[in-house]
Amino acid sequence: MARLGFATALLLGGLASSRPGAALEPYAVVGDAIPKALGAHAGDVARGQAILRDRERGNCLICHQGADPVEPFQGAIGPSLAGIGARLDAGQIRLRLVDASRLNPETVMPPYYRSEGLQDVAPAYRGKPALSEQEIEDVVAYLASLKTF
């Protein structure tokens, strides 16, 4: 319920303060986006595509299709990522990767840059976000480059 209230406030208010994890970069949410890049280095499109495909890291294709013409088995749980860069700008994509529950408390989309408010996290992953700030930026750069359907 607290989370729901929070998200509603976010939707009504537009601007919310950051909710960083222990060792995570702080970030500011503006509307439905995180306009500023996390960390200092620009994202790399090729690395981003590799992370998306990598089953140990992003493993995004378990749920999404449309972002990779090569991989044979792709899930159909999340929306297609084809042309995602034409629908959302980099800041909007960034928030959806960082913590989509800020927009939809019931979301199935995992939070890729969050380390708190999680339960029963396996020891190997505890206290860490699923993707580092650089990896988030790489994936953002790749998705933002997908402009055609």
Place this chain on the structure above:
Amino acid sequence: MRLKLALGLLIALLGTAAGGEEITSGSAFLSPDLRRQQDDPTRNPGWFWVEQGQGLFGRKPGASQACSQCHAEPEKSLRGAATHYPQVDAGTGQLLNLEGRIEQCRVERQKQPAFGYESGELLALTSYVASLSRGLPMDVETRGPAQPFYNAGRAFFERRQGQLNLSCKQCHDGLVGQKLRGDTISHGAGTGYPAYRLEWNGVGSLHRRLRACSLGVRATQFDYGAPEYLALELYLAARARGLPIETPAMRR
């Protein structure tokens, strides 16, 4: 956006209020080929474990009695037994699944060292005993002393967990029939276990399957036979009430 949020909430509320969606077996989500293989005893390798279990059942371990000496005519005396597991053990007040009951017989009545969870012997015996209930509807007790275990299992099922922050319910209730990579998500009924999984190249227990789902969301994997998974198993069995036991099933 607000409309979507309100809709989501409404659906969530309706879901819990109605709560009566028909649960189907994992077999309903198999490819036609795998389904045919499962249903053909000459091509379903799970039956090999069942036969081994039948052999162990009739064999005396050392100087002790064989299972079959206490459970004569198991096709009759143990038919239906598996439909009532997990259940609370009257003596200890602990929740026991079929594996746990078999180990209890082994240690306390046969005075033999426990086989150990996921050992070939325990998988074989569990497969055999469960196979004696094939086609009979799941029917576990969830009230009385079982109630706290059932409640714990339900809470486990519904809570988000792991680094990927997903609950069992989000997948096995909300996303049934959808594709997760090459898998089609089922209701998570578990009524075919122990089952032969192609990925394992062998028969494994329900708890082994649960450990795979925990790993999938990067959550703590509890030990085989851990209280957390036992309670979860009771909740799954209660959710699957009325579904036939299909051991030995085949799964991807």
